[in-house]
Amino acid sequence: MIPRIPIADFSYDLPDERIAKHPLPQRDASKLLVYKDGKISESVFSELPSILANNSLLVFNNTKVIPARLIFRRSTGAEIEIFCLEPYEPNDYAVSLGAKDGCSWRCIVGNLKRWKDDELALPFSLGSNSYTLNAKKLEVHNGEVSVRFTWTNPELSFAEVIEVCGALPIPPYLHRNTEQSDYERYQTVYSKHKGSVAAPTAGLHFTPNVFNNLKNKGISTAELTLHVGAGTFKPVKSDTIDGHEMHTEHFTVSLEFLELLLKNIDKVVAVGTTSVRTLESIYWIGVNLLKNNILKTTVEQWAPYQNSDLPDVDKVVDNLVNYLKNNNIKLLIASTQILIAPPYQFNLVKGMITNFHQPQSTLLLLVSAMVGERWRDIYRYALEHDFRFLSYGDSSLIMK
Numbered sequence: 195m196i197p198r199i200p201i202a203d204f205s206y207d208l209p210d211e212r213i214a215k216h217p218l219p220q221r222d223a224s225k226l227l228v229y230k231d232g233k234i235s236e237s238v239f240s241e242l243p244s245i246l247a248n249n250s251l252l253v254f255n256n257t258k259v260i261p262a263r264l265i266f267r268r269s270t271g272a273e274i275e276i277f278c279l280e281p282y283e284p285n286d287y288a289v290s291l292g293a294k295d296g297c298s299w300r301c302i303v304g305n306l307k308r309w310k311d312d313e314l315a316l317p318f319s320l321g322s323n324s325y326t327l328n329a330k331k332l333e334v335h336n337g338e339v340s341v342r343f344t345w346t347n348p349e350l351s352f353a354e355v356i357e358v359c360g361a362l363p364i365p366p367y368l369h370r371n372t373e374q375s376d377y378e379r380y381q382t383v384y385s386k387h388k389g390s391v392a393a394p395t396a397g398l399h400f401t402p403n404v405f406n407n408l409k410n411k412g413i414s415t416a417e418l419t420l421h422v423g424a425g426t427f428k429p430v431k432s433d434t435i436d437g438h439e440m441h442t443e444h445f446t447v448s449l450e451f452l453e454l455l456l457k458n459i460d461k462v463v464a465v466g467t468t469s470v471r472t473l474e475s476i477y478w479i480g481v482n483l484l485k486n487n488i489l490k491t492t493v494e495q496w497a498p499y500q501n502s503d504l505p506d507v508d509k510v511v512d513n514l515v516n517y518l519k520n521n522n523i524k525l526l527i528a529s530t531q532i533l534i535a536p537p538y539q540f541n542l543v544k545g546m547i548t549n550f551h552q553p554q555s556t557l558l559l560l561v562s563a564m565v566g567e568r569w570r571d572i573y574r575y576a577l578e579h580d581f582r583f584l585s586y587g588d589s590s591l592i593m594k
């Protein structure tokens with residue numbers, strides 16, 4: 195049954211001064227709230243390896259944030275901001291970012307009323323050469339704009355062009371412009387695959403030293419890729435969550451990842467809500483495959499709440515692994531719109547590392563689904579003990 199939870203039930207007072215506007219000088223010096231066995235305690239993130247169980251499997255999202263904010267100016271002087279959300283044509287991230295003959299993206303456009311039918315031009319320089327990035331408006335649908343990009347040097351890829359022309363899209367609630375330090379600190383140290391327009395911020399606390407200590411303790415790690423969309427900041431405007439439309443995000447996991455998952459089925463700790471969403475979506479893809487013998491690679495928003503008589507998670511993942519092997523599929527490429535909220539029952543995820551989220555957000559709903567009403571105690575403790583909140587804030591380890 196689709197939950198009809200009043201979003202007002204997930205409110206708390208978050209003073210602006212508790213929102214971290216900048217990261218700490220040292221990534222792993224952030225505070226770490228630990229919720230384990232129903233008890234709340236406090237530590238430092240660098241101590242995470244000593245807190246985790248020896249046989250844990252940490253799952254990371256290795257996506258990389260792209261400079262997705264492009265500022266154009268019309269001949270009239272009007273400023274048009276184009277925020278690239280996801281590729282439209284070609285619709286594959288790697289192919290679109292690697293394109294050299296133009297590409298189209300779904301975008302949010304600031305000052306859209308000022309953008310008439312003319313093509314926008316953004317001059318840029320690379321080395322001693324000057325070029326131009328052009329943007330042509332294709333169509334407007336539900337507040338989003340399809341934009342065709344072309345540029346004057348066919349030897350440059352779109353990724354290379356926006357690296358020069360674009361700005362990193364830091365969260366809007368920071369209320370400041372992107373600074374040079376953000377280009378390093380708003381990326382995880384393990385980021386690899388370009389495509390996100392927001393960072394998987396739970397991973398910002400990890401350092402090479404933390405990874406070395408995890409390895410020395412025998413804790414396993416694995417990586418997936420989910421490209422984080424701007425919808426992660428989308429507020430819930432409906433009175434109850436059943437009226438909220440969840441954003442779609444695209445993810446990729448390898449066959450080797452799924453095999454490792456199967457071996458560690460009861461030991462999975464997700465790093466960040468994006469890893470949580472991906473892992474739980476894998477389960478629902480596997481459920482559909484097991485029940486219908488069809489590999490459906492989309493997970494709809496309310497799918498978890500419309501299923502009953504669910505198979506065991508190890509049986510689901512084992513069947514999915516065998517299906518991919520038998521069909522010579524090395525990568526599972528899929529998308530998810532899943533909304534995790536009470537009374538959701540987690541299947542693959544036994545714990546998660548996550549920052550502290552905004553009031554009345556879908557991310558706070560996700561936390562509540564794992565700990566129930568104890569989310570209030572967790573957030574009260576964080577507020578009373580000077581934890582820093584949101585993307586550049588402190589961290590928490592939450593175990594079921």
